[in-house]
Amino acid sequence: MNQPVHSSDPLLSPSSGASVSSRTNDPVRTMAEILTVATHEFADKGLTGARIDAIAAATRTSKRMIYYYFGSKEGLFIEVLETIYRRMNDAEAQLVIDVSTPLLALEQVVHFVLDYYRHHPEFVTLLNTENLHKGKHIVKSLRAREFSSPAIAVIHDILRAGVSQGLFRADISARDVYLLIAATGYFYMSNRYTLSAFLGENIDAPQAVAQWKSFVIDTVFRVVNVPPPSHP
Amino acid sequence: MNQPVHSSDPLLSPSSGASVSSRTNDPVRTMAEILTVATHEFADKGLTGARIDAIAAATRTSKRMIYYYFGSKEGLFIEVLETIYRRMNDAEAQLVIDVSTPLLALEQVVHFVLDYYRHHPEFVTLLNTENLHKGKHIVKSLRAREFSSPAIAVIHDILRAGVSQGLFRADISARDVYLLIAATGYFYMSNRYTLSAFLGENIDAPQAVAQWKSFVIDTVFRVVNVPPPSHP
């Protein structure tokens, strides 16, 4: 209902590349530009705080085109969500990890996840925004269902390798380990402003970030290791 | 001064204090009512999404009174933030914990924190909203600086007791343990909608919640226990 003419239409609109007569008609580029700008605006201001005017102004196109391509503010937001999800999925999919050294592999995963949040603050705020709206947009997205969470699969492989090497305990799920890593990384990033005020320290300082990361790694190691601590 | 007498009054409506018949002039009640309603609205819609009209409509007062008492939408939001922070602080301060059994005590803290987030979803969304705005309101609040995070102090005492009983390792800070607990509880609650969509399961189901809680408890135990797992 919202994307009329895409690249999936070989006839009818020789867009994209070097078209024939029209001047700036490059729908693919236009849509991409809108999406980029919208991602920043939504991440910066939230869904209700974002302004269609502001997005249009930061673009080489006009407000009208946003409606032409995305139908509505919500339609645009949905595509923004899809985009950032896909990007994270793609990044996870490129995680190349040597499961023959499970502990090292786990450490790499922690690094990846925590760094990803840190380097993509818009991912964090956009997810928060979507959760504020009780996930109503992501469930409307068909494409969102395609994402396979490669990171969980990776962790799964690592855990299996660790178990078979006698390093890890067996009764633990990749899902839980993933959630643990995600939680520690996400929370630290998402709540950095209120945490800094609350704790009276600058949570964002490189030293603090590094210390937290090593604490998380240590925690994850303790979670997967066998023998388990002898707590009664 | 902020959560006075609501509908929870023993009798019907001879509002607060010793007045008998007056219908209006009860500033304490008026302010409290505004704050209560505003907390819900801001938690539900965010700062920009919240509507002063909606808040006023859900109140026995008028829009005008909101500005009389709170000056602006932002002023109201700041007081809402202060209120929820104070409430959490008060709740933490009432944590009565027997440090003579450190593991049990830790478990109780985890229960408390995770339950608190679960039972106060508005706390979670309001903090997210404040972080979306980069913490600009909480730093304006003078009162916010008075909060002492009793939970961290409690954890501190527990850790010390555990160490002196030879149960816990010594090189761990109460701050990190607190953040670990908070992160796992907060993230699970805050992101429950996107997580449910992403994982393809209902994260909110009582069983899932219980399983996560026990995973967190297990994780915390492993973090504090000595001897540490023998990872090289």
Added chain:
Amino acid sequence: MNQPVHSSDPLLSPSSGASVSSRTNDPVRTMAEILTVATHEFADKGLTGARIDAIAAATRTSKRMIYYYFGSKEGLFIEVLETIYRRMNDAEAQLVIDVSTPLLALEQVVHFVLDYYRHHPEFVTLLNTENLHKGKHIVKSLRAREFSSPAIAVIHDILRAGVSQGLFRADISARDVYLLIAATGYFYMSNRYTLSAFLGENIDAPQAVAQWKSFVIDTVFRVVNVPPPSHP
């Protein structure tokens, strides 16, 4: 660009330009209409007393368009100021005066200035309003700097001619003569209500106006002349 076609149109309403049937999209006309109405409202009520609602209501457009074109109430006021300044400038520029008869020419200038204030009461109140605000809007206007006060130039030429004919004294500036004429005309018009109350007479009566005008002409003659003409 600012006073286009109004009700003074020869035919009925095929508004401006070459359009035939369109009812709305005529920005030039829309802006001009807003400016005309706003000039009256600001002149009548002052800057703070003027109501955007009232301006919009007296227009075929909506309040929204005022903000679309002028950005804010102050922005609109600035353009109103520019407009009335330009109009006076244009009027002065069309003063065709024969300097070969300097006394007659001076008299014509006095007539022009005093008549201009009298026939443009909005010019007087708008300038008063701007001065109440300490000239903060006119300094923001770039266009206002282009106005060249043709009247002073005209007086300058008259004075030079008068001197070379041996009629006028030489040590007098066009600026001072202009200010003298402006002061007498402006004050009489601007303060007509309080003056009438204060003097107990109707300053506005045609006879009073005529008498004042001849007094001013006499005064100006005396100021420039050496020796003064022995007119009884």
Added chain:
Amino acid sequence: MNQPVHSSDPLLSPSSGASVSSRTNDPVRTMAEILTVATHEFADKGLTGARIDAIAAATRTSKRMIYYYFGSKEGLFIEVLETIYRRMNDAEAQLVIDVSTPLLALEQVVHFVLDYYRHHPEFVTLLNTENLHKGKHIVKSLRAREFSSPAIAVIHDILRAGVSQGLFRADISARDVYLLIAATGYFYMSNRYTLSAFLGENIDAPQAVAQWKSFVIDTVFRVVNVPPPSHP
């Protein structure tokens, strides 16, 4: 309808001086304070721009008292007008001038009037405000009718003395001379901001003011004299 209890009420409210039991009850002082503050506010912002809240805040009393004493915003404005008129009248009445030297006396009057406007900018803006409202408040004032414009009387005496000394021509009215002086002084002061912008010079500079004043004196001399003084 607007001043309930004044000093004209010997019984009923032993206010003013050192009262018996009540604390700050000094209606005379309170009213005077309100009037002073209101004069500044109205002069600074105009009638519609002035804020009752602002006036009350700058006072030791409350908003309620303004209504108690003056009835309404307009009632307060009327009394402010009366006050400044009375003050000018009083100042004029104290003009002591030696009519035996008519030219010197005239010069003193010019100095007085121009200096009065210069030192009482609020007088100028308040009159402008009243004229914006077409003098509707001053006509409501009974007291305003008592003012006798002593300055005109003074000029009248000077002119008569000058005529009898053979210095001045006889066919000139004190009213016109007064208006001429007032116009030049008032206009220069009232329009100083727009004039400065329009002329591209700082009309307010002491040198410019002095030059204008001597031009006005010269003009007045020329107006009254017959034969004109042969000042080169």
Added chain:
DNA sequence: CATGAATGAGCTTTCATTCAT
């Protein structure tokens, strides 16, 4: 494909004024 003009509904905020005590 693209654009500038237009819009109705609703937003936050302000104001002079009055009520209850």
Added chain:
DNA sequence: CATGAATGAAAGCTCATTCAT
């Protein structure tokens, strides 16, 4: 005399969206 609480009406301004070309 005095005060803090309360208020209805309306102010200036903004928003997502659509129309005409």
